[in-house]
Amino acid sequence: MMSESENESGMTDTTNTAAETPPAAAPTTGKKADKVNWIAEIRGLAIMLIAVLGFHSLIAKPFYIPSESMMPNLLVGDRLVVSKYPYGWSWVSASFHLLPRSNWRIAGKTPQYGDIVIAVPPNDSEDYIKRVIALPGDRIALVDGRVRLNGKYIPREAIPPVQIPIDANATCDPEDYGPQAQVRLPSGKLVCELQAYRETLPNGATYTVIDHMQQDLDNYDEITVPDGHVFLMGDNRDHSADSRAPVYRRGLGGPVPLSSVGGRAEFITFSLDGTMSWNPLTWWGAFRGGRAWTSLRPAHVETGTGDGSAK
Numbered sequence: 160m161m162s163e164s165e166n167e168s169g170m171t172d173t174t175n176t177a178a179e180t181p182p183a184a185a186p187t188t189g190k191k192a193d194k195v196n197w198i199a200e201i202r203g204l205a206i207m208l209i210a211v212l213g214f215h216s217l218i219a220k221p222f223y224i225p226s227e228s229m230m231p232n233l234l235v236g237d238r239l240v241v242s243k244y245p246y247g248w249s250w251v252s253a254s255f256h257l258l259p260r261s262n263w264r265i266a267g268k269t270p271q272y273g274d275i276v277i278a279v280p281p282n283d284s285e286d287y288i289k290r291v292i293a294l295p296g297d298r299i300a301l302v303d304g305r306v307r308l309n310g311k312y313i314p315r316e317a318i319p320p321v322q323i324p325i326d327a328n329a330t331c332d333p334e335d336y337g338p339q340a341q342v343r344l345p346s347g348k349l350v351c352e353l354q355a356y357r358e359t360l361p362n363g364a365t366y367t368v369i370d371h372m373q374q375d376l377d378n379y380d381e382i383t384v385p386d387g388h389v390f391l392m393g394d395n396r397d398h399s400a401d402s403r404a405p406v407y408r409r410g411l412g413g414p415v416p417l418s419s420v421g422g423r424a425e426f427i428t429f430s431l432d433g434t435m436s437w438n439p440l441t442w443w444g445a446f447r448g449g450r451a452w453t454s455l456r457p458a459h460v461e462t463g464t465g466d467g468s469a470k
Contacts, residue, residue: 212254215243215254216243216248216252216253216254217243217244217248217252218242218243218244219240219241219242219243219422219425220240220241220243220254220422221238221239221240221241221428222238222239222240222241222277222286222288222424223237223238224236224237224238224239224288227329227335227395227398228287228288228289228393228394228395228398228399228400228401229275229288229289229290229393229394229395229399230321230323230329230353230369230394230395230398231321231323231353231355231367231369231394231395232275232366232367232394232455233275233288233394233424233427233455234323234328234329234430234447234450235328235329235433236328236329236430236431236432236433236447237427237430237450238427238428238429238430238431239424239425239426239427239428239455240424240425240426240428241277241421241422241423241424241425242422242423242425243421243422244266244422245268245270245422245423246267246268246269246270246276246417246420246422246423247264247265247266247267247268248264248265248266249261249262249263249264249265249267249417249418249419249420249421250263250418251278251279251418251419251420251421252421252422256279256284260419261418262387262416262418263418264417264418267417267418269294269295269389269417270291270294270389270417270420270423271291271362271364272291272292272294272360272361272362272364273290273291273360273362273364273365273366273457274290274291274364274423274424274456274457275288275289275290275291275423275424275455275457276288276289276290276291276389276391276420276421276422276423276424277420277421277422277424278391278411278415278419278420278421279419279421280406280409280410280411280412280419281406281411281412281419282406282412286421287391287400287401287411288424289391289392289393289399289401289402289411290366290391290392290393290394291389291390291391292306292308292360292390292391292392292402293308293384293389293390293414294384294389294390295384295385295386295387295388295389296383296384296386297309297383297384297390298310298381298382298383298384299379299381299382299384299390300379300380300381300382301376301377301378301379301403302378303373303377303378304370304373304377304396306358306392307381308360308361313358313359313360313361314358314359314462315356315357315358315359316356316357316359317354317355317356318355318356318357318367319355320352320353320354320355321352321353321355321367321369322342322344322350322351322352323350323351323353324348324349324350324351324447325341325349325350325351326432326433326434326447327432327433327434328431328432328433329351329432331350331351335398336351336353336371337371337372340352340353340371353369353371354369354370354371355367355368355369355370356368356370359460359462361462362459362462363459363460363461363462364457364458364459365457365458365459365460366394366457366458367394368394368395368396369394369395369396369397370396370397371397372397374397376396376397376399376403376404377396379403382413382414384414385414387416387417387418388414388415388416388417389414389415389417389420390402390413390414390415391411391415402414402415424455425454425455425456426452426453426454426455427450427451427452427453427455428451428452429446429447429450429451430446430447430450430451431445431446431447432445432446432447433445
């Protein structure tokens with residue numbers, strides 16, 4: 160006779176045996192996700208922030224031109240790089256001017272004639288951008304718009320009017336420049352045409368200024384620039400609140416302490432004409448051609464005799 164464990168064919172019946180065997184565990188296909196180390200993440204972000212602020216405070220920072228005070232050399236909408244180290248470091252070097260106002264300086268140096276610098280007025284934390292016209296110990300005055308330095312007029316030569324393309328960032332407002340300033344060229348392009356001059360400082364630094372009308376800042380009684388100070392002026396002489404203008408007129412209120420000079424303008428990175436919007440498709444068309452990578456260091460020529468002529 161066959162046992163109960165054998166079927167009619169003589170083969171062993173494994174049905175009950177298989178039913179009694181527990182199923183094997185499914186193989187593991189992945190590891191449990193690691194927990195985020197938030198302390199390490201925060202530490203990394205803090206280190207990156209400190210590095211950015213350190214570079215911004217000690218090496219260089221981007222700068223945006225919001226006004227017309229430095230036309231024709233700088234236009235509203237220009238973006239540029241300002242180096243922080245050429246004149247040393249002071250309270251004004253720190254990002255966002257976080258340090259208290261003071262007169263200390265580290266590795267301090269004096270700017271050169273013609274340098275374009277950023278400076279902070281005595282009653283505000285806003286950065287101004289102007290040109291160095293007089294150095295410590297210089298005697299400076301203005302007579303009918305002409306700069307007299309140490310008793311002699313600096314060379315100033317009339318040149319053809321500058322023609323600045325009119326756009327959303329350079330409107331050539333008739334209230335500021337007069338209706339005659341807006342000129343349409345034969346090509347159909349509308350420009351702001353303004354009277355211009357080329358000035359040359361004692362070290363040969365030469366640059367273009369706009370002086371298109373008579374106004375009260377054209378005359379400034381002679382002063383001696385104190386030690387540790389510089390006298391700054393905008394290139395758009397009739398529309399610049401600078402060392403000539405008192406503080407109550409948002410000017411610099413006279414010579415500026417070197418501890419309030421925060422860096423030197425080096426070059427333009429790009430420029431926008433003000434037509435861009437939130438739509439990225441409008442950004443490319445807003446770029447002004449021919450301004451990117453323009454150096455902001457003044458050209459230099461052989462100096463003249465100081466009597467108003469230039470070689």
